[in-house]
Each structure stands twice: as C-alpha cells, then as structure tokens.
Amino acid sequence: MNKTVLIIEDNNDIRENIFEILQLADYIVYEAQNGKAGVELAIKHKPDIILCDIMMPELDGYGVLYILNKNPETANIPFIFLTARAERLDLRKGMEMGADDYLTKPFDDMELLNAIEIRLKKKVAQQDFYSKSLDRLSSLISNKDGLAELKKIIQERRTRQFKKGQVIYYEGDKGAVLNLLISGKAKSVKLATDGRELMTGIYAPDDYMGINSMLLNEAHSDTATAMEDSLVCLIPREQLEELMNRYPDVAREFIKLLAKDVKDKEEHLLQMAYNSVRKKMADAMIRLQKQQNEGDEGFKITREDLAAMTGMATETVSRTLSDFKDEGLIEKKGSVIKVINFESLLKMKN
Template sequence: METILYIEDDPVLRENTREMLEFSNFKVLTAKNGKIGVDLALKHSPDIILCDIIMPVWDGYKVFQVLKENRLTYRIPFIFVSAKVDKEDIRSGMNLGADDYLTKPFEEEELISTIQSRLEKYSKLQENYSFPLKNSAIAPVNNLSDLKDYIELNGEYYDFKRKSIIYREDENANYIYLLEDGIVKNYKMDEYGKELITGLYKKGDLLGFYSFGSSSLYAETSTALEDGMAYRILSLEFRKLLKLNPGLTLELADLFSENLTNLRKHLLDTAYGSVLKKTTYTILQFAENIQETPEDSIKISRSDLASVAGISTESLIRSLSQLKKDNLIDIEGRNIKILDLKKLHTIR
C-alpha cells in the first residue's frame, strides 16, 4: 500500500480528500500547514506528496524547496494542488521541478489518475537503477539511458514556444537539456548572417553539452521549430556525474563521435549538393531521424525547412513542387508526406 502525504490548510477539503484516497487503497498522512508537512515527510518518507500552495507558516513553494534540498526526500514525486489556475503560477511550480499540478476543485478520477501515473513513472525509473532511488544520496548513472532518467527525475522543467531561443552561441554553457517534446535546431551564423544548421533534435535527445572537464561556452545557437518542453540540469552537476561514472563518459564520447560524423555528411551535402538534393536530404532527415516513422507527415513550415536545407524558401518550394510532380511526395497545406522513400535516396 503506497503512502500519500497530503498538505492542505482547508480542513474540509483535507478530510474529504483523505477519505477519497483511503477508499482507493492508499495510506494517507495529512498536515494542516507546510512546516508540519515537512516534518511528516522526513519522518515517514511517503511514496508521493500532494501539497497546496497558499498555506500558513510555510507555503507550498517553501515546502518543495526544503524537501528537494534534503537527500532523504528530494526524489519523492511532488504534485502541487492549488486553486490558482494562472499559467504563470503553473509554470512557476513546474519550473521548480514539481512532477505535476492539480487545480482545485478536482474530480476523484482526475486525482487518482494523476497520482497513479506519477507513481508508475517513478517505479519505472527506479527499476533502471541498481539500488532504490529513495533515501539514497545519488544513484549510479552508468550510461546514456541512466543519464536521461536522472535528468528527467531531477531536472528543472523548461518549456518553450516555437522560434524561441533555448540558448545562444558564445553564452556560458550553464545547462544540459533533455528534450521531452518538440523539435529543436542548432545552428551557427556565418559572417554574412546566414544560418549553418549543425543539428536537429527530437524527443529523447540530449543537447547543450560541449565540455567534459570544465566550464565552456555554447558553440552554437539552439532554437525551437515548434512548441515543446525539456528537462535541464546544471552543467556543473553534469560534470560531477561524469567524474563519478566513467562508463557514462565513454558513451558520451561515442555520441560525440557519431554526431561529428553526421555533421560532416550534412556539411558536404550542403556544400556540394544540388538544390533538389539539399531539399531531399532535409526531408529524409526529418522523416528518418525526427519523425516517429518515415510515413508520418512532416509538419514544419517552409521557411524552417529551407533554413535547415541551407537554401532560400523560394528554391525549396520549387524543389518540393518537382518532387510532388515526380510522385515522390505529396503536399497537403504545410504537411509533406513521403510516397517513395527508396527513390528519394537516389536523388542527386
């Protein structure tokens, strides 16, 4: 039976919710303010914490901060519960690193579903480590899969809008990012102000690391091609993980090498390929490396596609028209659907 700590200053809501949770076979601890809630969390180490924001003594943000700074409680899933529904309030809670956010009043089904979802996610993450996450100072991060789990579990929530800058070239490389949703492009600017695309990233990809041993600057600019979100940790924390886990360093070195090989191929295609070849290569990049399956429609603006291909939007549109005429692709509005993947690979 999982234990839930519910911190809420409203006595009626607190008791009604307790009964609701107990009816769903949870063991429930309750606290009427944030200070009592922290004391209970440290004493009982619950499986998950639900916490109101506006409370006497300590508010929900203070509770979250204190628990995340304690090695005995910082991994416990934490859900803010509040009548506040403003997007800025939700973003504030999520940016702190909370796992979820429930707005009052909530339905029983919504409450139970959210709790079970977070418990299942935590359980899956826990299975990937050689010893339990809870009550441990830091679990081993032996490989890239462990690193992604670590960033997702401990990282700061970071959302972004289409065309927003995630980081800029020559800024201090303060964060390592794990992309959870959306598509991101990295690029450098040449002396004439033209973009040189250096990478495309999708869900599950890491970006932002440029040095294994010391602080560094971002070597390129990172921009969102669509709305999305990521988790991020400080680069200092990332470097500490590398020192503690030599196996992770080796895997990242292999990833660097693979990325460099792909970048060289992209630069050669960009430098010497025809406009049609550049267009085709870009479509294949999205289809095979960004989309979940090559058959999915590519839903990217023409200007963004042209930017990735390194050609003008007008040239891209002419090339797309030619590929459609040859029955290699189909176009519906801004969506591009590949009809013959094999023949696209033969375009020169």
C-alpha cells in the same frame, strides 16, 4: 501495494476533501497544513507522489519544491502543484524548478485522480525506459563498475516533462546539466541577425542535448524547445565530471559525442550555405527519417520548423515538398511526412 500520496495544503476544507477522495481510491494518504510540515513528512515517508499548494504560511510551495529537489531521497518524487486561477501566471516558475504538473482549483474528483494516475504511470514507464536505455548506453563503458555508476546517476536524477512548445533551455543559460531526451522530440534554434530562426539541431529519444555547453562549462549557444510533449532526464555536470574522472572510458566516449555534435553542426551549416534547395530538403528528409522508430508512419514537422532547419523561406519549403510529393519521393498529409523513396533522396543529397 497501495501507493502513498502526500497532501500539503493550508486550506482545511480542500485538504480534507482531497484526503477523503484519495482514501476512497485506496491510496495511503499523509497530510500537512503548511510547507515546513510537508517537507518533514516527505523526508520521513518518501511518498510516491506529492500534491502541494503554492501560497502557504511557514514555507510556500516553491520553497517546498526547492528543498525536496536538493535532497537525493526526495528529488525524484513526482510533484504536482495545486494552484488558484490567479496564480497561473506564476506557474512557469514552478515548472522551470522541476514541478511535474499542476491542478487549477477548483478541480473535480476525476481531474485529481487522473492527474495522479498519469504521473504514477509515467514514473513506472521511466523505470522501464531506464532498463532499455542502459542496454544502449552500455557501449559507452567497458568497465562494469562504470556502467553501474552511470545507471545510478540516471535513475536517481529527476526527469522533467515538457509540453509542446515549452523551452527546455535558453541561449545564454549556463550548461549546468546534460539533457537526455527520454521520449518525444525537441529542436534547438538560434536567431540570425535578420530575425530568422536557424535550426541547429533536432533530437529524438536517446539523444543528448546541450552536450557541448555542458562539457565545455559554457553558456548554451542556442535555445532548445520541445516539438511535442517530451520527457527529459537532467544529469548534473558535477556528477558526470566525477564519473568521467573515475572512468576514462566514459570520458573518451563523451568526448566523441562532443566531436560528433560539432561535426554535425559544421556539416549542417555548410549544407545550408552552399547546397541547392533540393539538396537541402533531401538532407532534411533523410535526417528526420533516420530518427524514426521501426513501424512509425512518418514524422510530423511544420513548414516553419523545416524552414529553420534548411535555411529556406516557408514558401520555398512548400514548393519543394510539393515537388517531392509529385515525384513520388514522399507522401504528405497535413504536417505528417512519410519518406517512400529513401534511396533517391540519398542520391540527391550526395
């Protein structure tokens, strides 16, 4: 079945050109010349993807995205901004609101088609992930109705793509959503009084981020950033609270997750305060190795991130990694590290 695309663009020439290109590529295309009409068409046709200009009469692109995000039937539709070069500084606002991507005008035919194809493929990949992830999440709930509700919540929620280095949430932001990392890798850091970054967490796929702030209804105590291109599912606190109220098994398991998060951070802080340099590095290598999937050829992390994770100076990180390499504990190529003697590192940590 052919995919459907909605174009919301007030410039007639640009809109008609995109329309023709997409029709030639066998897409079913709807078009709107202003934001208000675009919202009405999106609600009526529920397209597979939306292309939307930012500056428009009636309702601008930000307003379109805001309204569609509020509607459960349109909130999960991939959304790409079409923006002039002068507007690129405003793109952070759109990406933080939940836009999936942007194209800077003028763009060529292949840029347009590739952007659409990539977003549609990622949407399919997300659905594949959900079916696999729900098998892992099923251990949270003994009640089948509870599992069905959790599945519904996850599948209906919007996901956000974060580029490497992009902030997922800031320290001081309200913990209004639970962040489930679907793909990629992320870290959370807190600034010390002397200006150094201290890493409070490192996250791999299937990890929950900001769970303590969300469950306690408090502001985030650290800042989370994508360490590589990452996909995050955002689950609103209100929906999760309703689920936990209805199914006590869910509440108990999330309380366990909260307790584990607190315990892990306490242990990490104690290790940074009292452990030797070698023990700190051994602990970091073990943590990072455990997050790898079977068949992975090591993990990628910068000296700066390792320094923040261990509470060490970058020069000390370099020396210790060199020692570990010379001792046959790890292999290192650039920023990629592979643990080759896990047992020795484990003994060193203990």
